[in-house]
Amino acid sequence: MNTKRQKAFSIVNIIAGVIIFLASILLFAEPETFPAPLITLPLGLALWITGALTLSKLRRFRQTNEAMSKRLLVCNLVCFILSSLILLMSILLPVIAPMF
Secondary structure: OOOHHHHHHHHHHHHHHHHHHHHHHHHHHHHHHHHHHHHHHHHHHHHHHHHHHHHHHHHHHHOOOOOOOHHHHHHHHHHHHHHHHHHHHHHHHHHHHHHH
């Protein structure tokens, strides 16, 4: 797999993970959104940790020719797709919701 592409996927995963993690912390303050923080907190942490782990492994891979784990790269790609869908929906839903 292309390492530059995986690096970009990792950076997007880290950004999306931080945004979702901070949003889940803010959701704990509102009692009417109770189950949402319990769902978004592990999701944000998973995206953040996957992105950070892949980015650190890619840096180490460039410096030393270690073998990259294919499972980690596939997990990074799946998390990128998930974080892209979450970010897309968080942008589109406020635009589409007033139409209905």
